[in-house]
Amino acid sequence: MRKIIPTIAASLAAAFALTACGGSAEPASSPTETTAASPTETAAEVTTVKVGASPVPHAQILEFIQSNLAADAGISLDVTEFTDYVLPNEALAGGDIDANYFQHLPYLEEEIATKGYQFEHGAGVHIEPLSLFSSKHATAADVPDGGVIAITNDVSNQNRGLKLLESAGLLSGVADDSTVLTLTDEQNPKGLTFEENQPEVIVQLVEDPKVDAAVVNSNFILSAGLNTNDAIARETVEGNPYANILVWRTDNTNPGVAKLEELLHSPEVAEFIKTTWPSGDVIPG
Template sequence: MRKILTTVAASLAAAMALTACGSDATEPGTATTLDPANPTKVTVGASAVPHGKILEFVQANLAADAGIDLEIRIFEDYVLPNEALSSGELDANFFQHVPYFDNQVEEKGFEFEHGEGVHIEPFALFSNKHTSPEQVPDGGLIVITNDPSNQYRGLKLLEEAGLLQDITEDTLALTITDEQNPKGLKFEESQPEIVVQQLDDPKADAALINGNFILNAGLKADDAIAIEAVEGNPYANIVAWRKDNTNPGVEKLDELLHSDEVAEFIKQEWPSGDVIPG
């Protein structure tokens, strides 16, 4: 069984593995065994791309033999999948990275747990006006998500690109100091799913876009003028479930998403590095 990362601490203990999937879970260190002749229904919420595509691969190639009857529900935003999981409409969801998960648990009190990272979608800076960060002018307008965890991520990317400096976790786009923002960049906050649309706004010099919305818009990471490093990246996307989950199919789904078959599918489906296993 894969390690479980609790919402309270980052430390992992084999004993927690039993709690993660309830009394039906297997012993730590062993694979979950289900009966393909009597499959276990698992309803999972996901973003369409890449999460939904990855789940469709599992559904078509791995789920039946593993004893899972997988139902995939696609969500267009970042709010509803956690609410649906909390209410019991879903057995699990697969759309968020760890910092967003932690922020939501702290802010809304969700009783959730999650597995290890399945993949990383590098955050990127795109522009229809400029071909490098250096070309962004003093006072240029940057469109940025209003989601706190991803906003910090975007500001750090701008710092790495040489446009900002001394960014800390409590730095906000609309209250950034002159010292942190020596070029006097202006920021416009938008919902994550809207940012990519504002790339075409003639007033915008650049937009910071989440990985799955990059893919939804038909953009490629290769076209970005700045992109997040993968080495040491903490923004791995994970499967989440309720702490009181007793459906053993959830554990099996998380296990399948970490299989060699899924890793190879990700590499073949997104060879340009838009999505990276792990």
């Protein structure tokens, strides 16, 4: 069963699509609920776990678990897909889902600090390296002085994007708390300007003629069908702290959540990730 839950943001995005050849200037934040097929065990033997996830790659990984591993572990996954980074934590806090799987620890820590969520988390499952894309320039060095960079407006991923720009030689001396608003002339010697937007919108700005380059999250790269080999810069994996994690409420009473956390770290899931994304778009954490 597949159920679409419309929201105001989704309606705005659809309206914009009519005038922008399918592009959306507003985040499409309506969740899509997919109820997985029930395993062969009876309902009394199976624990259902409601999980919120990004469509790619998180929901795909959960679908693999549901099809291949869940029944033997005595669980069944009921997956709700979210296309933004705000609603999954709201749904978890509100008790609509038992866990979510879409975010990395720095983002979770930012959410807890600003919104007071009472959440716990598991170990890192996978990493999705950030990439810098441009439809105008063949290399990062070609980005001109005063060039426009599209970048996410969420603090943790924005700092991550700034560090990617630093590694590409476009910025210098980026601190762990740097944002586009705090960059000094010394840190931004090329005088780059930044267009901030929701991460799900940034991928649409790659082709914007006003934008010189865009820092794009890997899950949106995959959803948009972009090729990471076309990126003009890419985040390194070694020592990367941005592994995606399973998150649940501190008052969780569903024993299936612990079983799901265990399955996410199984050799079978690691192998699925490696074979499904051999070019390194998604890397076991």
